[in-house]
Amino acid sequence: MSSLRYDARMRLGPFEYDATFEADGEVVVLFGHSGAGKSLTLQATAGLLTPREGHIEIAGRTVFDSASGMNLPPQDRNTGYVVQELALFPHMTVLENVGFGVRGTRADRERQARLLLERLGLEGYEDRAPGSLSGGQRQRVALARALAREVPLLLLDEPFSALDESLRRTLRAELLRLRADLGLTVVFVTHDLREAHLLADRLAVFDRGRILQFDRREEVFRHPVSRRVAELTGVSNVMAASVLARLEGAIEVDVDGLVLRVADPAWHPAVGERVELALRAERINLRRGTPAGLGEPNLVEAEVVEEHAYGAGHTLRFRPLGAGPHLEVDLPSRPYEVLGVQERRRWTLELPSEDLHVMRPSEGSTSTGG
Amino acid sequence: MELRSARADVIALSVVVVLGALFALYFVLPLAGLGARAASDGEVWELASSEAVRSALVLSLWTSTLSTVLAIVLGTPVAYWLARTNVRGRTALDALVDLPIVLPPTVAGVALLTAFGGQGLIGGPLAEATGIRLTFTAAAVVMAQFLVAAPFYVRAARSGFAAVDQQFERVAYTLGASRVETFLRITVPQARGALLAGVVLCWARALGELGATLIFAGSLEGRTRTMPLAIIDAFERTSLGLSGAVSMSLILLVVAFVVLVVFRLATPGTSSR
Numbered sequence: 001m002s003s004l005r006y007d008a009r010m011r012l013g014p015f016e017y018d019a020t021f022e023a024d025g026e027v028v029v030l031f032g033h034s035g036a037g038k039s040l041t042l043q044a045t046a047g048l049l050t051p052r053e054g055h056i057e058i059a060g061r062t063v064f065d066s067a068s069g070m071n072l073p074p075q076d077r078n079t080g081y082v083v084q085e086l087a088l089f090p091h092m093t094v095l096e097n098v099g100f101g102v103r104g105t106r107a108d109r110e111r112q113a114r115l116l117l118e119r120l121g122l123e124g125y126e127d128r129a130p131g132s133l134s135g136g137q138r139q140r141v142a143l144a145r146a147l148a149r150e151v152p153l154l155l156l157d158e159p160f161s162a163l164d165e166s167l168r169r170t171l172r173a174e175l176l177r178l179r180a181d182l183g184l185t186v187v188f189v190t191h192d193l194r195e196a197h198l199l200a201d202r203l204a205v206f207d208r209g210r211i212l213q214f215d216r217r218e219e220v221f222r223h224p225v226s227r228r229v230a231e232l233t234g235v236s237n238v239m240a241a242s243v244l245a246r247l248e249g250a251i252e253v254d255v256d257g258l259v260l261r262v263a264d265p266a267w268h269p270a271v272g273e274r275v276e277l278a279l280r281a282e283r284i285n286l287r288r289g290t291p292a293g294l295g296e297p298n299l300v301e302a303e304v305v306e307e308h309a310y311g312a313g314h315t316l317r318f319r320p321l322g323a324g325p326h327l328e329v330d331l332p333s334r335p336y337e338v339l340g341v342q343e344r345r346r347w348t349l350e351l352p353s354e355d356l357h358v359m360r361p362s363e364g365s366t367s368t369g370g
Numbered sequence: 371m372e373l374r375s376a377r378a379d380v381i382a383l384s385v386v387v388v389l390g391a392l393f394a395l396y397f398v399l400p401l402a403g404l405g406a407r408a409a410s411d412g413e414v415w416e417l418a419s420s421e422a423v424r425s426a427l428v429l430s431l432w433t434s435t436l437s438t439v440l441a442i443v444l445g446t447p448v449a450y451w452l453a454r455t456n457v458r459g460r461t462a463l464d465a466l467v468d469l470p471i472v473l474p475p476t477v478a479g480v481a482l483l484t485a486f487g488g489q490g491l492i493g494g495p496l497a498e499a500t501g502i503r504l505t506f507t508a509a510a511v512v513m514a515q516f517l518v519a520a521p522f523y524v525r526a527a528r529s530g531f532a533a534v535d536q537q538f539e540r541v542a543y544t545l546g547a548s549r550v551e552t553f554l555r556i557t558v559p560q561a562r563g564a565l566l567a568g569v570v571l572c573w574a575r576a577l578g579e580l581g582a583t584l585i586f587a588g589s590l591e592g593r594t595r596t597m598p599l600a601i602i603d604a605f606e607r608t609s610l611g612l613s614g615a616v617s618m619s620l621i622l623l624v625v626a627f628v629v630l631v632v633f634r635l636a637t638p639g640t641s642s643r
Contacts, residue, residue, distance in 0.1 A: 046544050074543040081544040087537040091559040101545030149545065 003152055003185035004028075008044050008054030008064075012037050017051075017209035023153075023202070027179060027186045029217075031196040032206030032232065038189040041206075042155045045187065046081045047074035059152040080146030084158040086138055088130035094141050095126040101149045116144040120174075136167045143175075147182070154179075154186045160195070172198055193234050197221065205229050223266050227276050227362045236281040236315075236328035240361070243273045250353065253277060257323030261297045263353040267360075276359045281315065281330040283355040286339060287348040298351045300324050304341070316341065318349060327351075404620055413613040414620070423618055425592045426600035431625070433511045433596060434519075434576035440512070441520035441572050449527035450553070454536070464528075470521045478517050479585025486513065487586075510587035511594050515576035523572035530564025531557060570633055574626065597622050 004023040011017065017037050021028065030038040043049045044064075045056060053066040058079065063072040074081075088097050098116055099109035117123060120140040130138055139159060146154060156175075160168040172195065179186055190196050196203060200217040205224075212232075213225045224230040230238050241253040241260070250263045255277060262277070269275050290301060302324075306317035313332040320326070327349060331341065341347075408414045417423060452464060470478055486493040486504045497503050504510050534557050542552040558565065580598040587594040589603055597618055604614035 043540075046540075048540050048543065074540070075546050075548060077544070079544055081541060083537055083541060085535070085537055087535065087541040089538060089542075089556060089560075091562075100542070100547070103546065145545070 003059055004045065004187065005055070005057040006041065006045060008041075008051035008056065010040075010044075010051040010053075012040060012209040015209035019204075019206070019209075019211045021202075021204045021211060021214045023185045023187055025183060025185055026201035027176070027188055027199050028202045028204060029196045029200035030187060030189045030204050030206055031191070031193070031200075033191060036206035037209040038191075038206050039157050042081065042157050042187065042189060045077075045153075046079045046155055047072060047077045048081075078149070078151050078153070080149065080151040080154045082142045082146050082154070082156045082159045084161055086142040086159070088138060088141055088145075090129070090131055092130075093127050094122065094130060094133070097130060097141055098144045098148050100145060103149075112148050113144070116148045117141075119178075120144045135163050136171065139163065139171055140174075143178070147178070147184075152185060154184050156186060156188045158189055158191070161190075161192070168195070175199070205232055207232065221280075223357055224278055224359065226359055227278075230276075230278040230357075230359065234280075235278045236330075237277075237279040237284075237325070239277045239279075239325045241275050241277045241358075243269045243271050243275060246271060251358070253358070256325045258300060258320065258325065259297075260351060260356060261353045262356040262358055265358045267358070269358065269360075274361050276361050278357045278359060279327075279351060279355060281328045283352060284327060284329045285350040285352070286329065286331065286335075286341070287350055288344075289348055296350075298353050298356075300327070300349045300351065301346070302327065302349050303346045314341070318347070321346070401623070404616060404623070407612075407616045408620055411613050411616070414617040417614045417617040418621060422591060422600065423614070423621070426595050426597045426618070427621060427625075429508065429511070429593075429595065430577060430597040430622075433508060433515055434573055434579075437512050437515035437519055437576045438523070438569060438573040440516050441523040442569065445520050445524040446527060449524045450531050450557070452524075452528045453531035467521055467524050467528075470518055471525070475514075475518050475579065475581030476585060479514060479582035482510075482514060482517060482582060482586040486510075505586060506588045506590060506594060508587075508593060511583055511596060514582035514586045515579045518579050518582050519572045519575035522575050523568040526564050526568025526571060527561070530561035530568070533564065534560045566633065570630065573629070577622070577626065 003025060006022065007020040009016070009018045013035070015037075017040060019037060019041055030041055032038055040049070044051050044054075045058070047063065050071055051064070051066065054064065055062070055066070056064040058077060062070055063077050064070060089100065092100070094117070095110065095113050099113035102109040102112045104112075114126070117126060120143060122137065122140055122144065125133065125137065125141075130141060133141065142159065160171055163171065175186070176199065178184065186199075188199055190199075197217065202215065203217045203220045204214040205212045205220060207228055212229045213220055220229070221233055224233055224235060227238050239255045241255045243251055244254050244259065245252040246268065247261075250261050251265050251269070253260050253262060253275065260277070287299070300318075301321045302318035303321065304316050305319045305326075308315045313330055314336050316329045316331060318327045318329060329349065331339075336342075448467065452460065452467070483490060483505070485491045486496075488494065488497055488503055488505060493504060504513065538556050538560070539552050542556045543549075547555065578598055579596070580602070583589075583594070583596060584599060584602075589595045589599040591600075591603075595603065601615045601618045601622075604611065604618065
């Protein structure tokens with residue numbers, strides 16, 4: 001029995017929205033640009049909008065089914081819905097806000113609200129007005145209010161996006177702890193890649209009203225199904241390639257005249273087939289020496305042509321000295337200094353064959369990643 | 371340079387003060403006039419306790435209150451719907467509700483006659499079938515006030531509701547609150563300031579209603595003669611004369627002032643818009 005089974009189709013601006021996924025005692029992150037259909041998915045789940053067709057089950061109970069005309073109102077769907085703006089009721093105290101959805105007597109409501117406030121570290125704030133709280137505290141109140149009804153399913157729509165990074169980190173950790181403690185299923189909407197990576201057990205990548213890929217987090221990050229997913233999930237090196245040979249447990253491909261070996265390909269394209277190749281910038285190694293001298297496959301001699309420094313590391317852009325694609329490499333600041341990248345501009349890049357990932361070419365894609 | 375701008379500031383400030391003072395003076399002088407007249411004219415106090423004045427005041431108070439209550443009961447759903455809907459034709463309906471605000475009240479009175487008068491659209495058949503005639507009754511007073519004053523409430527309520535983010539209502543629904551419960555516990559409290567401002571405006575407009583009432587309800591002493599009508603009447607025809615008009619004006623002034631102050635005190639933290 002899944003906590004959420006979701007399948008819906010409807011019109012979304014210029015796009016046709018069509019999404020199917022499920023969540024079961026885990027955090028499922030809906031990831032994508034704004035307008036891709038993530039928030040729409042939460043609203044359809046909560047019953048705030050009605051899809052044209054589809055079927056939605058929450059905790060084993062059908063709440064929407066277009067075929068049979070079933071459509072429960074939001075009041076009866078038993079979801080905890082937290083929106084980006086939080087929507088704390090400004091005319092009520094913190095305690096009244098948290099107790100708002102609790103059924104039973106006034107005493108029941110108060111008891112449950114106090115329990116939740118304590119769980120979220122908000123004792124002493126019961127009588128405060130929401131407007132007088134800090135951003136992080138308001139966030140906790142919104143979570144407490146959603147949880148106070150003891151719902152099986154929490155729907156969070158970019159809840160942390162208005163907060164600064166250190167606070168977001170704390171709240172993410174808190175959310176994961178709550179999830180484990182209460183055995184919740186969480187559907188979390190974000191357009192922040194790091195947040196998606198940190199929170200997701202499974203990840204649904206949205207683009208223009210479609211789920212391009214729904215899979216375990218590592219699977220999505222390591223084996224994106226298409227160039228679009230690779231780009232959305234932050235893969236900097238996506239290259240057009242053609243298959244040269246099929247070997248035992250590997251294939252050989254040609255990228256702009258450079259021969260690369262791909263170990264354990266996700267699928268086995270035929271020789272001569274056009275494919276696309278993804279390689280995350282942080283998986284490329286820098287080596288001294290020349291490829292000929294090293295005598296191994298998947299080595300490219302290249303020089304730095306562009307460089308950006310971020311707090312935690314450097315992004316380097318390389319141009320191959322011979323044939324081959326331009327490549328982007330992410331290097332943490334420590335190896336950057338130890339290797340002396342600042343002084344030395346020519347390097348041998350190692351593209352590990354097990355980190356290269358082949359994808360089917362997308363329709364109409366012609367450009368090469370370089 | 372700095373000196374020059376400081377000087378310009380002083381001049382600007384002086385202009386503002388002078389203009390403000392002129393404005394205030396213009397509003398204070400008529401009140402002072404009423405007060406002065408009352409102080410010098412012994413008749414004013416005598417007349418204030420006369421039967422004619424008493425009955426006009428009582429009629430004015432209950433009709434204006436009733437038409438305000440009707441405006442709240444009938445106008446709130448319309449205001450909420452106007453604030454939330456996006457259907458085509460909403461603009462036209464918006465304008466229709468606002469129409470009585472820009473319409474001269476005498477026009478409203480004539481229009482009421484053509485609809486509810488003895489030979490009116492509804493009034494004719496009604497009189498034939500039941501013998502009930504609305505014109506020249508207290509009911510007609512309320513109808514005239516309602517038509518002219520209710521739009522002020524609907525207008526204020528509509529913008530008050532529109533200012534409440536729908537996200538609050540949506541979240542309340544997911545927390546199990548019904549639509550009615552959400553409206554009463556989430557929407558109305560947040561729109562409270564605008565709603566109360568609308569109530570005050572509507573009531574004040576009903577209290578001061580003259581033209582529509584005169585045409586549709588007439589000015590029958592003890593039955594349809596409200597305070598504004600009594601003031602006109604005193605001024606034009608009767609023996610009460612200017613002293614009577616002054617006395618009733620003072621009474622209305624005091625009543626209106628007391629109501630406004632009580633409303634302000636009862637609604638701390640909200641300013642009428």
